[in-house]
Amino acid sequence: MKPLTRLFRKAEAEAPADIEAASLRSDRFRLERETDWRRLERIVTELEKNRTRRLTDEDVLDLPVLYRSAASSLAVARETSLDASTLAYLETLVRRAWFQIYGPRSSLWDWLRRFFGGGWSASVRAIWLDICIALAVMSAGVLVGWLLTAQDSDWYNALVPGGLAGARHPGAERAVLEQSLQGASNSNGLSVFASYLFSNNATVCILAFALGFAFGIPSLLMLVYNLAGLGAMLWLFHDAGLTVDFIAWLSIHGTTELFAILLAGAAGLHIGRSMALPGNRSIMTAIAESGRRTAQVMVGVVLMLIVAALLEGFARQLIDNTPGRFAIGGTMLAFWLLYFFAFRRKGAGGEA
Amino acid sequence: MSSAYASIDRTSDKLRREITTPEGISLPVAIAPFGTRVGALILDLIIFTTATTIILIVLGLLGLQVFGLTGGGPMAEFLIVLAILFLFCSRYAYFLFFELGPRGATPGKRLLGIRIASRDGGRLRVESVIARNLMRDFELFLPWQFFFMALSGEGGIFTLAAAVWFLIFAFFPLFNRDRMRGGDLIAGTWVIETRNTKLASAMSLEESAEGNYQFGEAELAVYGEFELKTLERVLRDNNSEALEKVAETIGEKIGLTSPPGDERQYLQDFYAQLRARLERDMRFGKRKKDKFS
Numbered sequence: 180m181k182p183l184t185r186l187f188r189k190a191e192a193e194a195p196a197d198i199e200a201a202s203l204r205s206d207r208f209r210l211e212r213e214t215d216w217r218r219l220e221r222i223v224t225e226l227e228k229n230r231t232r233r234l235t236d237e238d239v240l241d242l243p244v245l246y247r248s249a250a251s252s253l254a255v256a257r258e259t260s261l262d263a264s265t266l267a268y269l270e271t272l273v274r275r276a277w278f279q280i281y282g283p284r285s286s287l288w289d290w291l292r293r294f295f296g297g298g299w300s301a302s303v304r305a306i307w308l309d310i311c312i313a314l315a316v317m318s319a320g321v322l323v324g325w326l327l328t329a330q331d332s333d334w335y336n337a338l339v340p341g342g343l344a345g346a347r348h349p350g351a352e353r354a355v356l357e358q359s360l361q362g363a364s365n366s367n368g369l370s371v372f373a374s375y376l377f378s379n380n381a382t383v384c385i386l387a388f389a390l391g392f393a394f395g396i397p398s399l400l401m402l403v404y405n406l407a408g409l410g411a412m413l414w415l416f417h418d419a420g421l422t423v424d425f426i427a428w429l430s431i432h433g434t435t436e437l438f439a440i441l442l443a444g445a446a447g448l449h450i451g452r453s454m455a456l457p458g459n460r461s462i463m464t465a466i467a468e469s470g471r472r473t474a475q476v477m478v479g480v481v482l483m484l485i486v487a488a489l490l491e492g493f494a495r496q497l498i499d500n501t502p503g504r505f506a507i508g509g510t511m512l513a514f515w516l517l518y519f520f521a522f523r524r525k526g527a528g529g530e531a
Numbered sequence: 532m533s534s535a536y537a538s539i540d541r542t543s544d545k546l547r548r549e550i551t552t553p554e555g556i557s558l559p560v561a562i563a564p565f566g567t568r569v570g571a572l573i574l575d576l577i578i579f580t581t582a583t584t585i586i587l588i589v590l591g592l593l594g595l596q597v598f599g600l601t602g603g604g605p606m607a608e609f610l611i612v613l614a615i616l617f618l619f620c621s622r623y624a625y626f627l628f629f630e631l632g633p634r635g636a637t638p639g640k641r642l643l644g645i646r647i648a649s650r651d652g653g654r655l656r657v658e659s660v661i662a663r664n665l666m667r668d669f670e671l672f673l674p675w676q677f678f679f680m681a682l683s684g685e686g687g688i689f690t691l692a693a694a695v696w697f698l699i700f701a702f703f704p705l706f707n708r709d710r711m712r713g714g715d716l717i718a719g720t721w722v723i724e725t726r727n728t729k730l731a732s733a734m735s736l737e738e739s740a741e742g743n744y745q746f747g748e749a750e751l752a753v754y755g756e757f758e759l760k761t762l763e764r765v766l767r768d769n770n771s772e773a774l775e776k777v778a779e780t781i782g783e784k785i786g787l788t789s790p791p792g793d794e795r796q797y798l799q800d801f802y803a804q805l806r807a808r809l810e811r812d813m814r815f816g817k818r819k820k821d822k823f824s
Contacts (some may be wrong), residue, residue, distance in 0.1 A: 202803060205810050206733040216730065227633050250556045259813060261806050263760045264731040264767065271728040274558050278646070278725075279633060281654045282554070287631055290657040371608055374615040381619060382673065392713055438590030450717060467650065467659070467719025474662035474718070 205260035212252050219245040220272055226279045246276040294475060302475040303519045309445035309452065313402060317441060320403040326411025338404075338411040353419045360421065360428045360499075373492020380436060380484045384443035388450075388477050395451020402444040427501040430508030432491035438515055439483035446473035446480070483515070548723075550652040553640070555761070561724040562710050563645040568722060572671075573641030579625050583618070590614055621674070626664045631657060640722070649719050659718035666714030670700035731767060734802060743793075744800040750785040751808045757821035759809060762802050766795070774798060 222238050222245070225231065231239075253269040260266065273347040303310070383405070392398035409429075416425035450469045458467035496505055544561040563571075594610045630636040635655060636646040647663070649655045674697035676755060681689035704710040709721050754762075765777050774794045782788030789797030809819060 203734070203807055205808070210733055213730065220730075231634055232652055247554065250552065250554050251656055254556055259810060261756055261809055261813070262734065263763050264728075265733075265789045268728045268730040270559055271726060273552075273556065274560065275725070275727075277552050277558065277634065278648070282633060282635065287627065287657065369613070371611050378615055378619040381677075382668075385665055385668050386673060389673075389713075392666075392669075392717070443705070463650070463716070463719070466716055469718030470662040470719065471656060471658035472664065474658040477665055478661060 182256070187400045205256070205265075206260055208256070208260065209262065209265050212248070215245055216249055216272060217267070219249050219276055223272070223275045223279050227275070234432050235497035239292065241316055242276070243280060246273070249273050249276060294478065297481045297523070298475055300519045300522050302472050302476075303442065303479065305472055306445050306449045306476065307316040310441060313399070313441050313445040313448055315439070316399050316402050317406045317444070320406030321413065321472055323368045323403065324407030324412075325414045327407070328411040328414045335411045335415060345469040348352070353421070356416060356419045356421055373488040377484055377490055379486035380439070380487065381481055384440060384480050384484065385477070387443040388447045388473065388480075391447030391450035392454075392474075393451065394455050395448040398444050398447030398451065402440070405440065424501055427508070428495065429494045430512075431498070431504040432487045432508070434508045434512035435490060435515065436487035438512070440489060442476050442483070443480045446476045449473050486511075545708075548709070550648075552652060560648070563722040563724050564641075565704050567643050567645055567712055567724075568704065568710070568712075570602075571637070571639040571643045571645060571722060574642055575625075575637045578623065578638055582625075583621050586617065586621075587614060590617075606625055622668075623664060626667065630660045630664070636725075644725055645722050646725050647715075648723050650715075650719050650721050655720070658722050663712075663714030663718035663720055666712075666717055669698075670703075670713050712730070734763065734766070734799075734806070743796050744787075744789075746785070746787065746801060746804050746809075750787060751805050753785055753822060754781075755821040755824055756809060757818035759802070759805055762798065762805070766798060766802060769795070771795075 186477050194390070200290070218238075219242070222242055225233050225238075241410060249269065250273050252265075256262075256266055256269060324334075324338055328338065383401075387398045387401050390401060411423065413422070416422055450466065450473055453465040453469035454462065460468070490507065498504055498507065546564060548560050548562060549557045550560055551557050586717055590610055590613060604720055626637060630647055631642075634641055634646060635648065640646060647655065647660070649659065674693050678693035678697065680689060681687075699714055704712050704715075709715075709717075711721055715721055762777065762781075765773050771794075778789045778794035778797055781798070812819065
């Protein structure tokens, strides 16, 4: 064959009119469908680049049809064609189209709307058993911290990290302890404190969640350790006769923060439990299901921690009377409980 | 084109999987090898760190130059809050934003041609992407944070613990078939390769209709599908040295050598006739895998 004619023929191959020129039946099959494939490829490429504006309504409507026909072309080609490059092209094309058609349909914002509109509370309700277990473990943690410190006050230093304790250590004057529960006189630096608290607490919660990976045991241990410190502090203030004031001081943000920690621990436990007891599902499916469910809970936990940090950084320091603190803490607790357990919307969270 | 095509068979069989679409078509996918994923992560970290540093420097300069802050005040406080929240949120924002995009890949992954996908062949869910990124924190960022904290503080056993923690999760993908890291396991995802294959021209268009060389039944019966595929690649790569060598080998095997200088035409004709024969047999349900079968 002369180079010139070859060049000519190549140009013809771009315009798929020359179907009869192909001597092989499988090549004719391919040339007949090539235009549709290329159109599908163009649509998919635009979708991948997020340039939906370049697509016409017709393109979008035809996408599923083109996808199906490309998929069936692939099925036929596998049985009739030995053209490796066409097969490879079709496989890639169908896979790319499949990703666009079955990709994450909702944007992050859509997802967040569904999340607040019932997805979050539904996923919290779904792990109710783990929440009960985690709550029991947390209560046990407080009790352990209290009892240990009551027996030997050296335990206090082991349970409460030095930085957190500050002036609050065993043997401190009642006045000093009382002082530590007072609000700050001005609000300077409070927002920095709040944002620091937030990222710190969020790390702890993510740790509690991720440790669910080890059958949930470390998550529970973390809950015990964190709450034992609380128990120890509770004992310290009880010893000084400031129990009610301390609880009020704690509750203003604690109802939200401890609730968030509870949910994070429960989420970790949920994953651990589904690994240990997958039921009728395969372990992989069980883990993936629980992972997706608890991911929603965890997004909620992070949001709750933001609220808690704001309460801790501002409200606690600015409001320093016990009834006021109780009122805010109680309101927050009631709000969360109502939102999680009374707020049900039909169909919400069905996809979770 | 040719290099993309040549890479198709490069993936080792161990990493090949099939996913079944809801239409019942099975699609071959290749699991991304461990090295590629480490590379993608390093790229992502470089991009992410650079972007974060630039934004933080801008925030700092804004504080110092524009607002003339040196010692405090509400504006400085606001900027510090912004910086702390930004540091916490940015890594989630980075990974979530890109992995939820239509490509399902962070820039690092995209550059190396891999993406995340749902293991069950269904839709990739937002929750899955969140779950795998929460775990990333635990697998990657926390042990390092812990490591440096231990290094500057207690040291000893804690440093070792942090290192072990990191190593367990870092090499976790090597200990399962699907190269899943902890986050993939929990999210029900895996990371697969995405290659863009271009549609190459049809082979039989290049061959003249009558054909310069005619091969008989006996000559065409020698080879199978594997050899046909190899021949296709040689023809598409169009390397004259390779063409000569292959033409010589085939000529010796079937006893009908090509005249020197016209190897390409010879091979093209042989390819077209061999493919026509194999495809005809295929339609009758007879397949010949390679020359040995």
